[in-house]
Amino acid sequence: MGLLEGKKLLVTGVLMDSSIAFHVARLAQQEGAEVVLTSFGRTMKITRTISRRLPTTPEVVELDVTSTDDLDSLADRLREHVDGLDGVLHSIGFAPPGAFNFLEGTWEDASTALQASAYSLKALAVAALPLMHEKSSLVGLTFDAQFAWPVYDWMGVAKAAFESTNRYLARDLGPRGVRCNLVAAGPVRTTAAKSIPGFETFENTWGERAPLGWDVRDAEPAARACVALMSDWFPATTGEIVHVDGGVHAMGQ
Secondary structure: OOOOOOOEEEEOOOOOOOOHHHHHHHHHHHOOOEEEEEEOOOHHHHHHHHHOOOOOOOEEEEOOOOOHHHHHHHHHHHOOOOOOEEEEEEOOOOOOHHHHOOOOOOHHHHHHHHHHHHHHHHHHHHHHHHHEEEEEEEEEEEOOOOOOOOOOHHHHHHHHHHHHHHHHHHHHHHHHOOEEEEEEEOOOOOHHHHOOOOOHHHHHHHHHHOOOOOOOOOOHHHHHHHHHHOOOOOOOOOOEEEEEOOOHHHOOO
16 A cells, blocks of 8 residues: 555645656556646646656646635536545646845745745645645655855845744644644755856755755655655644755755
């Protein structure tokens, strides 16, 4: 029996087969889960194409996490494919180019990053909640926000808000039996990473600083952590951030 046998999961953020979300969907299916993906707009075609590389081609539903209409109708549209959800993966982030210059970034740059990359965790949780069972799991992907990283700037601020949002969700959804946790992954060469100016700053040094080493081309370690957190093996863990970064978070600068 697989780790997620019989479970039904909603996975956001599948754009390429290099993405952490893609590997979460793949591993989840291999572990016995039924998976539904989300995408929106012009990326719907890309997600549907990439989804065919999974062991079983899943359904893809429309979801723009900044759209009130999409969020309000999500549960009803998901019911066309599943009768409930045991897990939800938040793998969503966006910031305009101006957000990667901290001093020159405008409020419009910052607010866009905060809505798409932090508030969206709460928005997705509330939208999916009508379908989430007791003992369900919400898992999000972050990039450790305890430091002021080079080039990350307002996205780093958004990730700090994201991590705080997770703690408040753990508080408010815990009485409903829903666990809320994050995986802080080291840098992985994904579509989102390529959009960050100067991302090679992380790529070139992370492996040297990580006690366990680090491969920016390998999304599976982070994906495994996500799958584990959505399983029944962490029944009393919530509000947590699990680091999957080769150990860099524990090292001195």
